[in-house]
Amino acid sequence: MSTPYTPGAAFPGRRTTARPGPVAAALLGQGAAGLLSHWDRRLFHTVATRRWPGAEPVLPRLSRAANHGLLWFGTAAGITVLGRGVRSRRAALRGVASLAVASAVINTVGKRSVRRARPLLDAVPAIRRLERQPFTTSFPSGHAASAAAFATGVALESRGWGALVAPVAASVAFSRVYTGVHYPSDVLAGLALGAGAAFAVRELVPTRDRLPSPGRAVAAAPALPRGEGLVVVVNQRSGSADSAALLRDALPLAEVVECGPRELAGELEGAARRGRALGVFGGDGTINLAAAVAVERGLPLAVFPGGTFNHFAYDLGVETVDDTCRALAGGEAVRVDLGRFTPGPPPGPGANGSGTPGSGTNGSRSAGSSRGARPGYFLNTFSLGVYPDLVRIRERWSPRVGGWSAGVLAAVRVLRDGRPLEAVVQGRRRPLWLLFAGNGVYRPVGPTPGHREDLADGLLDVRVVHGGRWPGLRLLAAALAGPLSRSPVHAAEQLRAVRISGLRPGTAMAYDGEVVPAPTDLTLDKVREALTVYRPRNLR
Template sequence: MQKARALGSLDRAVFLTVAARHWPGGDRVLPRLSRSADHGLLWFGLAAGAAVVGGRPARRAALRGAASLAVASATVNTIGKRSVRRLRPVLDTVPLVRRLSRQPFTTSFPSGHSASAVAFATGVALENRAWGLALAPLAASVCFSRVYTGVHYPGDVLAGAALGAGAAFAVRGVAPTRAQLAPPARPRADAPALPGGEGLVVVANAGSGQRTVTWTDPAQVVRSALPGAEVLMCGRDGAEPLEKVLETAASRARERGGALGVFGGDGTVNAAAAVARRYGLPLAVLPGGTYNHFAYDLGIESVADACRAVEAGEAVAVDMVRVEGPGEENRFLNTFSIGAYPELVRVRERWARRIGAWPAGVLAAVHVLRTARPLRLDVNGRPRRVWLLFAGNCAYRGLGLAPVRRHDLADGVLDVRLVSGDRLAGARLLLAALTGGLKHSPVLRTSRVRKLRVGGVAPGTHLAYDGEIAEAPAELTLRKENEALVVYRLPTDW
């Protein structure tokens, strides 16, 4: 009891010291900052901004931060405030200019604002340490503002901060970070270690990704990380076509006993993979597109990651899928689809350069849900009416139509998901998703196969593979090619 009283006395003494002291600039900044964090608006605004303008790592960090904030806020309001009914500080010693225009009416312990601030910053830090450290001063300022404006004792703030950090770690326990879910060991493959990029010939596609005013020349990005690498540009005015540049690069890389590199998005990577396979070269994937699905599934999220893998000579073998049609043959590394998704990609690409990839994707999805019509196809010899046919190169995690990530890029299977085009299929699929029964919905059929035959395709139907749109032939076959390509990736213990 005496210790509790001593801590309470110390808490009030620190509060009075803060109230009595003059803090230059604090009167203008801290009350506004405190109000901006009401109901988590400051943090949800940062999360929304990251989701709109950032890439996948930024969206993942923002989602983790927002989830951590939600857990912390719920815990404070349902347990924390009711367990210790501490009265708010008396404001007599707090200068009027610091006080909030609207005083909170809930109990003082713990500080909900502090819990939310620390939960968001910690959640982001668990996903990306550098971004979390960048947010730390802002989170600390919000915490301090609660004492500065007289609405909390320092002990309330410390308790809220501890609760917020705990919430972030609790979320990580339920939804592990990407670093915790390192892909299992895939078949190791021989690839040369190229210190400084010596022997690496990189094709950089200047047309990949969504460019902004802060866009940096990809050649400069590659050369700054790997000064010994040779960089060939394509995708801009006056440059040669991608296919010709890839052939030139592969020929030079083979002469130098090195490797082929590619800086670009999934479509560019797919084209480079076919050339690397034909020349018998290992492929270094430097993420430079909008989505970079293949690079992320390799565990490579930045050019720096790819450069470390190239210099270490760490490589694995991955599967490819051959698409056979009348008189033509293509390959893909990620996904194939026919039906609603190719139309979604077409609409998204039309709008992406105007409003950004993520908002364009949302608008495209709304458009497709309104206008898409089922197709009649023969799937492995059986006639079907389908809304969408999806095939992934290797098994994807995630239920239903939301494949998230592959943990093995050499498992030898096609991940096939078919959405029936029966009456009210869209409504039934949505209902199954909302009730948690998507996995068992009769509208959705899933299978794991090595070969998929699709026939009876109507003229003018489009297909998509690795984000590229093409007109579908009347018949086609998808076949797995096991461990067909050698690619660099970070060691699992990095």
């Protein structure tokens, strides 16, 4: 009996399947890698043969502009110049640092690990092709890695700038396929490596939103949505001419008072009597004065940074008006320490850190030279030696040549003509170029003291540069050494109190940017968690 014929059967009566074509057979033989390569080439061909309206005059130029990271260095400069506040500068710096890490990884490891040839340009229209074709291997895309690293680094610090940079970065990445110099998988791998580099940099140098709270959380600060019950005093010498208008727009229910430096003390006292919370717009000196009034009246303080440096506000994590407004709306605040300098002998056993700040230039004017004088307070730093002289000369020249130029001229003048002071520190007489005390421990960011992670640690960051030759080199060595070090030229310790005596009459001291005559004897210590200040729990 005959068996029915089955078309395509190899042998009569035996069941078989159809044979794969040559392309499918090749892909099956190569496995997943072959399949991915096949779709990679098909996608590249689709991009190359498709017409993209408006892309021809833009994408090739954009791709060339990104050579050697020039586009991103220019973008970083633009963010620094156009951005307001330290957050923009920090976003630009983080973007460049992430780009540098990504480029180093791509050029030393990535390109050498997978030696993939560049795509053929047959399907790419001549108008899209780059004038100079790259000579390195194709995988991964260095341009895509740099674009992703820069954009991700910027976005980790500033969502606003990140949203503006991201479309440009995506366009640069796409341009590498559009111009025919990379396969899509090259670009995707570059994007992943670039983003990974940005996150790796964040692990080494955390963004502000990943740092711990700089103070002790407060649950009792009143919530003041839209500024209801808040009185803000604006130092007219700080910020721009529209600073008060900006505050009124952001906090329509707040009372905003503008005044000059001479009226600050009186206006702050009056504002403290009228409001449920005291607000202040200005630099570190103005905030110092407001902090003294807030502590005396038992009020929380709302800080709006408006000075040149704004060290206290930035260490607190408050960098914009929006930051403070969010904290006010939610009643979010922390308690922080105040540094204190007391003329005369050390405070007795009854001084438990609840002293009442006095009035003065920054909350305590001149410390005076008599025993029993009221203490002064500092939010950031206290110093004796060359720094007060530097500040005095800088302030004299800054109206003529600008702040930064005046600072350089003052440093040259002080290091050339300065003389070490004589003082008894912790019972030991010594010549000093500088005695620095920080309200809280300054953590190094790079080679110099950068910021404080804890404003309620109960410690003074004390650094001393001993007298001798070459003060500039001694000061540089002390800056490079960090917060805990000791050498023949400098010493750094973390203390709860420092006793200083034997100062000559007329010796200058500086605190929070103010320079005043120092008493002959004084003690530095801390007032623990004395100040309540608004600060959002979650930084953006």
